[in-house]
Amino acid sequence: MIKPPHPPYRVVLAGAGKVGTCLLERLAHVSDSLAESGVRFRLVAVAELGGAAVDPAGLEPEVLVKLIRDGRPIWTLPRQGQPSMQALDVLQNVEADVLVGATPTEHTRSSIGFRLTCAALHRGWDVVLADKGPLAIAYHELAGLASVGPNYPITPGRPTIQFSAATAGALPIVSLGRSLVGCTIQSIEGVFNGTSHLILGLMELGADFQSALGEAQQQGKAETDPRLDVDGWDAAAKLVIVANAVLDARVSLSDVAIEGISGVTAADLKAARTREHRIIPLAQCRRANGGWSLVVRPTAVPIRHALAKLDPTDLGVAFTTDQVPRLVASTTETGAGSAAIAVLRDLVAVAQARMIIRN
Amino acid sequence: MIKPPHPPYRVVLAGAGKVGTCLLERLAHVSDSLAESGVRFRLVAVAELGGAAVDPAGLEPEVLVKLIRDGRPIWTLPRQGQPSMQALDVLQNVEADVLVGATPTEHTRSSIGFRLTCAALHRGWDVVLADKGPLAIAYHELAGLASVGPNYPITPGRPTIQFSAATAGALPIVSLGRSLVGCTIQSIEGVFNGTSHLILGLMELGADFQSALGEAQQQGKAETDPRLDVDGWDAAAKLVIVANAVLDARVSLSDVAIEGISGVTAADLKAARTREHRIIPLAQCRRANGGWSLVVRPTAVPIRHALAKLDPTDLGVAFTTDQVPRLVASTTETGAGSAAIAVLRDLVAVAQARMIIRN
Numbered sequence: 001m002i003k004p005p006h007p008p009y010r011v012v013l014a015g016a017g018k019v020g021t022c023l024l025e026r027l028a029h030v031s032d033s034l035a036e037s038g039v040r041f042r043l044v045a046v047a048e049l050g051g052a053a054v055d056p057a058g059l060e061p062e063v064l065v066k067l068i069r070d071g072r073p074i075w076t077l078p079r080q081g082q083p084s085m086q087a088l089d090v091l092q093n094v095e096a097d098v099l100v101g102a103t104p105t106e107h108t109r110s111s112i113g114f115r116l117t118c119a120a121l122h123r124g125w126d127v128v129l130a131d132k133g134p135l136a137i138a139y140h141e142l143a144g145l146a147s148v149g150p151n152y153p154i155t156p157g158r159p160t161i162q163f164s165a166a167t168a169g170a171l172p173i174v175s176l177g178r179s180l181v182g183c184t185i186q187s188i189e190g191v192f193n194g195t196s197h198l199i200l201g202l203m204e205l206g207a208d209f210q211s212a213l214g215e216a217q218q219q220g221k222a223e224t225d226p227r228l229d230v231d232g233w234d235a236a237a238k239l240v241i242v243a244n245a246v247l248d249a250r251v252s253l254s255d256v257a258i259e260g261i262s263g264v265t266a267a268d269l270k271a272a273r274t275r276e277h278r279i280i281p282l283a284q285c286r287r288a289n290g291g292w293s294l295v296v297r298p299t300a301v302p303i304r305h306a307l308a309k310l311d312p313t314d315l316g317v318a319f320t321t322d323q324v325p326r327l328v329a330s331t332t333e334t335g336a337g338s339a340a341i342a343v344l345r346d347l348v349a350v351a352q353a354r355m356i357i358r359n
Numbered sequence: 360m361i362k363p364p365h366p367p368y369r370v371v372l373a374g375a376g377k378v379g380t381c382l383l384e385r386l387a388h389v390s391d392s393l394a395e396s397g398v399r400f401r402l403v404a405v406a407e408l409g410g411a412a413v414d415p416a417g418l419e420p421e422v423l424v425k426l427i428r429d430g431r432p433i434w435t436l437p438r439q440g441q442p443s444m445q446a447l448d449v450l451q452n453v454e455a456d457v458l459v460g461a462t463p464t465e466h467t468r469s470s471i472g473f474r475l476t477c478a479a480l481h482r483g484w485d486v487v488l489a490d491k492g493p494l495a496i497a498y499h500e501l502a503g504l505a506s507v508g509p510n511y512p513i514t515p516g517r518p519t520i521q522f523s524a525a526t527a528g529a530l531p532i533v534s535l536g537r538s539l540v541g542c543t544i545q546s547i548e549g550v551f552n553g554t555s556h557l558i559l560g561l562m563e564l565g566a567d568f569q570s571a572l573g574e575a576q577q578q579g580k581a582e583t584d585p586r587l588d589v590d591g592w593d594a595a596a597k598l599v600i601v602a603n604a605v606l607d608a609r610v611s612l613s614d615v616a617i618e619g620i621s622g623v624t625a626a627d628l629k630a631a632r633t634r635e636h637r638i639i640p641l642a643q644c645r646r647a648n649g650g651w652s653l654v655v656r657p658t659a660v661p662i663r664h665a666l667a668k669l670d671p672t673d674l675g676v677a678f679t680t681d682q683v684p685r686l687v688a689s690t691t692e693t694g695a696g697s698a699a700i701a702v703l704r705d706l707v708a709v710a711q712a713r714m715i716i717r718n
Contacts, residue, residue, distance in 0.1 A: 172534075181707050
C-alpha cells in the first residue's frame, strides 16, 4: 500500500462507556479500509472517570477494548495509563485535532460534557458529540464558536461541531433535513426515544407499564434509571437539536412541552386501536404563530401514518414540506452500536474535509 | 445585506423539460435565501432542442419559466435567445462552473447526456446530473474523470459529478448508503420506479394492467411511452448507480436481471395477499459469490417488510448491514419537482465546497 500523504487526524475520546467502547471497536475494525481512502486516525487519549490513557504516538483501540471488556479501568494500562488524570487535564496537556464527547448526557452547563466541548473549541479542536447535553442547552452559543453540524461546510481556521450520534444514532436526521434545500419544511415529527417506543409496543401486547419497563430493562434496552427516556427528556433534547440544526428555530429544552409515557394505560392503547390509531411517543415540531411549537407527548396517530408503521424497536422521522410532501426514514435502534457508527461517520467526514483543506 | 464576498457559481442547464423547468422555478424562488448564506448562482445558459438562451451576465430564471409555461421555446427570448445553437456549442462557447444535465435519459454513449457530461468534465466544469443515462452506462469511466457523487469530498483542481436526482429524486439514497461508514452492507433493496409501484397499487384495488397504466398516464404519473418504467429499465439504471456509488460494485446495466411488471395479474396480487404478502416492483442488490447479484423484478414480500408498508405513491430504500440491522427511507414520488429539489441540493453543496476551497 502506498503511504498516505496526510498526517493522521488525532482523536481524544472522553467517555469509555457503552458508546465509547463500541467506537473503539469500530476504529480497530475499520482502520485498514479507511487508510485505503487516505483517512488515518491516531487515538492519542481516552479519558474516563478516575483516569485516562494517553500516548501521543497512538493508543491501540483493540487493547483498550480488551481491557474494558475485562472490567478494568483504562488508566490501569501499563505505561500509557494515567490514574487520576481528569478529562479536562487531558485536553490541556495533549495535542490533538478532535474531541469525541461520549460522556453521559446531563442538561447543565456545569456538566463535564459541556465543559469539555467548550475547552476543546477554545483550543481550536473539532468536536464530535454523542452527548446530547451541550447542544440541547446551548446550541446557538456553541454555533457562535464553531460551524455546526452534519453536512455543514467545514471551513479552514474554524472548528466544527458534528453530532450525528446526538439525534438518533444511525439515522442521519439532520443531514436528511438539510437535504431539503429549496423546500419549506412545515413539520418534523419523530419517534426519537427507543425505550419509550419499545415499552408502548410491549404494552400493546398486553403488558402494563411497570412490567413492560422491567422487560425492556432485562433486554438491556432501558437504563436502570429510565427517567430521561420515559419522561420524555431524551426525545425533547433530540427535538431541540434537530429544530435548531435543520430549521434554525433557536429553541432550547425549556421551549418543549413534555409529557412522558408513564400515564398511558393498556386501555388507552386498546381504545386507540379500535379507532385504527396507534399511540406512539411522538416528538413534533410544527410552525405556529410565526415561530415553532415543540411537543413531546404520547400521541394517537392513524395507523396509516408513516410513524405508526414502525416496529417498536425502530426510531423514525418524518418531514413534511411544501415541495416534497413527505420524507420518512427509520432504523432499528441498537443503542450504543448505532451511536458509534454515527460518531465514526462524523469523524470520517471531518477528517476528509480537513485533509482537503490542508491540500 | 452585506455583499457576498464570492463570485457567483455559473450554471449551464441542458434540458428545459419538466425537471429543467422545475429547477428554474426553484432557482428563482430560493435565490434570496441562498444569498444570505453566501451562495449565489448565475444562470449563464439554458439549452434545449432547437436552440439556447445565453447571457454571460446572467439569465432571469423566472422569465424563462414564464416563456416555457406559455409554450414558447427558450431560444425565442429577445436578445438572449440563440435559435439553432446546440447544447454542445453552448459548452464550447460559454464560460461556466457547472453543467446541469437534465436531458432525457438514454442508455447509449451517443446520447446527448453522455456527450455533454464528457465535454463539461473535459472543460473542468462540475456536473450535476438528473439524467441517469451517463452513470448507468459508464459510471467508472466517469469516476476516472471526476470525483463522483453526493457527499463525496470535492477536491481542488478536479471536477465533481453529483447525481442525487438520478437515483430517486428527493430521497438521498446514495448519501444515506454512504452514511453507513464502518458497517458492512449486506443488501440494498428498493422501490425505485414510481410508475410501476403505482400501477401495482391500482391493480391491488382491482384494475387490470392496461387500465391501471391508463389511469397512471391520465394522472400524469406515467409517460406516454412507459416502457423504460414498466419494463424495469429505469429501476435497473438507478440500482446500478446506487450499487456503484455506495458499494463500489463496478457493475453496469447488463449485470442486472430485469423483469418488468406487465406479466403481473390481479390474481397474482390477490394470491400474495392471502399469504400476507404484497407484490412490489423490487430492485435488489445482494452479496453473492464474492460479488453482487442485481435483480429488478416484481416480488412478493411479507407485509411486515419495510418496503411492503409503502404507499403506492412512495419510493423507498432499505439497507441491511452487520452493525445497523436496517436503515429505511421513503418519500412521496412527485416526479420532476422532487428531481429539481435534488439537483438544487447538489448545486448548493458543490457551490459551498468550491467557495471554501477558493478561500
